[in-house]
Amino acid sequence: MSDRVFGGIGLLLGVFFIWQATLIPLSFISDPIGPKTFPIILGVVLSLSSVAIMLLPGGSADWPGMRTFAELSAAVAVLIAYSFVLPLVGFVVSTIFAAFYLCLRLGAPLKGAAIGGVSISLGIYALFHLVLGLSLARGPWGF
Amino acid sequence: MLETLSSLADGFGVALTFQCLALAFLGCLLGTVIGALPGLGPSNGVAILIPLAFSLGLAPTPALILLTSVYYGAMYGGRISSILLNIPGDEPAMMTTLDGVPMARKGQAGEALALSGFASFFGAFFATWGLVFLAPLLVKVALLFGPAEYFALFVLAFATLGGVASTNQAKAAFAAALGLAIAMIGVDSQTGVPRFSFGQVHFYDGIDFLVAIVGLFALSEVFVFLEHKSSLKKSDTSGIKLGRITPPLWMLRKTFPTMCRSTLFGFFAGVLPGAGASLGSFISYSFEKQLVDRENTFGKGDPRGVVAPEAGNNAAAGGALVPMLALGVPGSGTTAVLLAMLLALNITPGPLLFQNNPDVVWGLIAALFIGNFMLLALNIPLVGMFVRVLMIPTHYLMPGVAMISFVGIYGISGSTFDLIVMVVFGVVGWVLRKLDVPLVPVILGVLLGNLMEQNLRRAMTISDGDWGILFASPLSIGIWTVAVVGFILPIFMARRLRRKLEREVTASDVD
Structure with missing residues (x-):
């Protein structure tokens, strides 16, 4: 079943890609x-392989339940929030929170996750910034 | 021959500087750790480290030395968790569990590790010699290639990748087309018109390959771990006694012929575009089983069953560098990552690399020899240290990996937009894995899309729009034939092989 849905979405994607390719403006x-030509060829390959997937579906994918979906969506939300907050408050503070959250959700105890978050953040800061001289996001406090 | 050897000697001159030696050592150490940790394979490891190599401002040769050392190191390290935990550290190490785990259960864990360490060294060392002699030969052929032949060669890489390395040709074709389509985003380099940018200025530069690969490989791995956190196997190394950590001499003597044959098989499996290390270890193991398993001891802790896949996959790792360096066409995920780094450093691999930048090529090859000896030293006496690394719980390890991914990408561009694109790729990677769509063709597509199109358009410009030029020379017809056969034949062959492989793996799980 998943494969049929996947093939359907793939076909839509392929057709959309071909349509977009025809809209590419020509230059002088x-x-x-x-x-346009190469993208159109790619769109055709995308569509044909999607049709093949739809017609000859393989084994069904094993999708997780609602809880796991919520779990993954929350992780994605946290990582996106992290991307926005990073330049605002700097590397060390934002990374402590993001790493703490991930440790906690991957099954670390609360205290362990707190220690994990702080040590991952400070560890990366020390190794990559202080030792290797990589530029990390600077917040208002300079770290 | 002599010329090759003198180039190699020059290479040692490049590699034997303090900086290069230190980087090779660092790479070997990091690589072994990355390979040993379950869930972090060679391509992940190298992908996470590339942005760092850039941000550190390393010159091409040292950067390449660092990353190929990581690559070789990860190939060595993959066996450690296979033997001790029955969890392959990476895909090529899967075959090593078959005899490695029974040996460990018999109390021969130390011997299995030492022996497989030596087999890894043997395979990698002679494959590097193979690289020395085969690559210049291939370069001579490659100099005859025009744009039409190159275009066919790219098709060949995708076709064999889809044919050999995947179970479902349609999905592999989809993956390749998806990757190539992603590469089309951005301003067209030949006419200057924006394509698929939907009016977003951010998309004008296209999607950075590194953003895509770190998202697809490293971040999606974090999502996979989050998904399966309740069923995570606890890494428990406490019950296993290492025992002696040097291989007994009789074992070496007994397994020596196996080592030689597996190295040969592995090397050629690696040279084939698209086949790579997993196939190398698989072929070597299956062949040895057919050939020498008279008392039916394979799968029950036969030392030769540990030696064959390890010599095979490490030899394949060396072999895979041949097409990457000589033709500029990578055959595996990890060599694609290495190619990406070269391109980003403004070095185009291929026949001209050997003429224009011999210091890069031969410095790299010399560094591989040096790295091999370092890895042998690291992996036999110090194996206990790596075993301890396996005890870091995943719930601290994976967040660390995720944060390092962000650091790397942010270090290159400093843009929030790239970080978000990376997260999106992480999600896409997770979905594609669920659907059993291979990720390596996607990566290869994102990387090679523009080169492939350029070659097609150049060929068409030469022929003034006549598509016949793609099939005009005997060389290109040959490449197309191999591509078609490589894509179609495995539909019949590979399923049988895969099924056999799966049977063997499940059978060993039962007893």
Whole structure:
């Protein structure tokens, strides 16, 4: 079943890609096949392979339950939030929280996760910034 | 021959500097740890470290030495968790569990580790010699390639990758097309028009390959661990006694012929585009089983069953560097990552690399020899240290991996947008894994998309729009034939092989 749905989505993607490729504006400089041809070929391959997947589905994927979906969505939300907050409050503080959250959700005890978060953040800061000189996000406090 | 050897000697001149030696050592150490940790394979490991190599501002040769040392190290390290925990550290190490685990249960864990360490060294060492002699030969052929042949070669890489390394051709084709399609995003380099950018300025530069690979490989791994956290196997190494950590001489003598044959098989499996190390270890193991398993001891802790896959997969790792360096066409996920790094450093692998940057090529090869001896030293007497690394619980390890991924990508561009694209790739990677779509063709597609299109368009410009040029030379017809056969034949062959492999693995789990 998953494969049929996947093939369907893939086909839509392929057709959408071909349609978008036909909208590519032409430039005054040009070569014999132009900027559209190769993308259109790719769109065709995408669509054909999706049709093949739809017609000959393999074994069914083993999707997790609602709880796990919620778990994963929360992790994605945290990582996206982390991407936004990083330049605002700096590397050390934001990483402590993100790493703490991930440790906790992967099954560390509360205290362990707190220690884990702080040591991952400070460890990376010490190794990559202080020793190796990599530039990390600077917050208002400079770290 | 002599010329090759003198180039190699020059290479040693490049590699024997303090910086290169230190980087090779660091790479070997990190690589072994990365390989040993379950869930972090060679391609993940190298992908996470590339942004760091950039941000540190390393010159091409030292950067390449660091990352290939990680690559070789990860191939060595994969066996440690296979033998001790029955969890392969990476895919090529899967076959090592078959005889490694029974040996460990018999109380020969130390011997199994030492022996497989030596087999890894043997395979990698002679494969590096193979690289020395085969790559210049291939370069001579590659100099005859025009754009049409290159285009066919790219198709060949995707076709064999889809044919050999995957169970479902349609999904592999989908994955390759998806990756290539992603590469189309951004301003067209030949005409300057934006493509698939949906009016977003952020997309004008295209999707950075590193963002894609770190997301697809490293972050999606974190999601997989989150998904399965309740059923995570506790890494328990306490019950296993290492015993002696040097291989007994009689064992070496008994397994020596196996080592030689497996190295040969592994090397050639590695040279084939798309086949890679997993196939190398699989072929070596199956062949040895057919050939020498008279008393039916394979699968029950036969030392030769440990030696064969380890010599095979390490030899394949060396073999896989041949097409990557000589043709600029990678055959596996990890060599794709190495190629990406070269491209980002403005070095184009391929025949011209040997002419224009011999210091890079031969410095790298010399560093591989040096790295091999370092790895032998690290992996036999110090194996106990790596065993201790396996005791870090995953719930501290994976968050660390995730944060290092962010650090690496942020270090290159400093842009929040790239971080978000990386998270999106992480989610896509997780979904594709669930659907059993291979990720390596996607990665290869993102990396090679623009090169492939450029070659097609160059060929078309030469022929003034006549598609016949793609099949005009005997060389290109040959490549197309191999591509078609490579894609179609495994539909019949590989399923049988895979099924056999799965049977063997499940059978060993039962007893």
